[in-house]
Amino acid sequence: MSDLLVVEDLTITFPTTRGPVDVVKDVSFTVGSDETVGIVGESGSGKSMTSLAIMGLLPRGAVTRGSIRLDGTELLGRADKDMRRIRGDRVSMVFQDPLSSLNPYYTVGLQIEEVYRAHRGRSRKAARKVAIEALEQVGLPDPERRVDYFPHQFSGGQRQRVMIAMALVCSPALLIADEPTTALDVTVQAQILRLLADLRRRSGTGMVFITHDLAVISSIATRVLVMRRGEQVEYGTAEQVFAEPRDAYTRMLLESVPRIDDSPIDPIDEVMS
Numbered sequence: 001m002s003d004l005l006v007v008e009d010l011t012i013t014f015p016t017t018r019g020p021v022d023v024v025k026d027v028s029f030t031v032g033s034d035e036t037v038g039i040v041g042e043s044g045s046g047k048s049m050t051s052l053a054i055m056g057l058l059p060r061g062a063v064t065r066g067s068i069r070l071d072g073t074e075l076l077g078r079a080d081k082d083m084r085r086i087r088g089d090r091v092s093m094v095f096q097d098p099l100s101s102l103n104p105y106y107t108v109g110l111q112i113e114e115v116y117r118a119h120r121g122r123s124r125k126a127a128r129k130v131a132i133e134a135l136e137q138v139g140l141p142d143p144e145r146r147v148d149y150f151p152h153q154f155s156g157g158q159r160q161r162v163m164i165a166m167a168l169v170c171s172p173a174l175l176i177a178d179e180p181t182t183a184l185d186v187t188v189q190a191q192i193l194r195l196l197a198d199l200r201r202r203s204g205t206g207m208v209f210i211t212h213d214l215a216v217i218s219s220i221a222t223r224v225l226v227m228r229r230g231e232q233v234e235y236g237t238a239e240q241v242f243a244e245p246r247d248a249y250t251r252m253l254l255e256s257v258p259r260i261d262d263s264p265i266d267p268i269d270e271v272m273s
Helices: 047-055 080-086 108-120 124-137 156-168 186-203 214-220 238-243 248-255 268-272
Strands: 003-014 021-032 036-040 063-070 091-094 174-178 206-211 223-228 231-237
Touching: 003 047, 003 206, 021 036, 021 047, 021 063, 021 206, 021 223, 036 047, 036 214, 047 063, 047 091, 047 174, 047 206, 091 156, 108 124, 108 156, 124 156, 156 186, 174 186, 186 206, 186 214, 206 214, 214 238, 223 238, 223 248, 231 238, 231 248
Parallel strands: 021 231, 036 206, 036 223, 091 174, 174 206
Antiparallel strands: 003 021, 003 063, 223 231
16 A cells, blocks of 8 residues: 655644744654545644645645655645645545535535536536536435535535535545534434445545544544644554553543443543643
């Protein structure tokens, strides 16, 4: 299995009134061409900033150091026009809230078609056919009719399927899923996880899956990166991290998962202080 994505010593710095602040510090990991790497940590740990750096979508003013290579191509420091060609084609992202990510004024079909036409230059008729096929691939019923629906006409789980269809319509080499199941109920969450795992296996797409939910990570990831306060505290195979965590913070995360025996849970910040 070859390395599809290589992140080395990634540091992201923001200017503030009190001086520069590192929100991500010296993070390194790799993603194979046919595997899922999970990035886990509490809110503010730097997970999403890491994914935005890969996509070239960091806020204005951010300063980056290190290296992000996709199939050997350096992404850090590339011009916006170059990243626009890469985003949606070689690397795509599924965001946490599909309702705010989809444009409410356009049908989902038109939004999927726009991505496909931007990178493949095909006619609107050909793009519509591909959009219908993409919706069918992610399991939406009656895609020929629902391709003309607006985002508000779908449930939360269905909107997330639309986002996945849009992300995969150009068959990217790498898919980044940033907490894609957080706003969904447990049953729909399981359906989306099965869908992502199945699509990844069929397409051979590498995936970075970002979440704060260790149960989700254990069911989908082959390797796990644990982050805290912008720093990488543990990295290894899912089996190693869950069976024999080396870092105290990882152990606290695992112990904070609710158990059916009603054992008391110590707050992480209190234990780590």
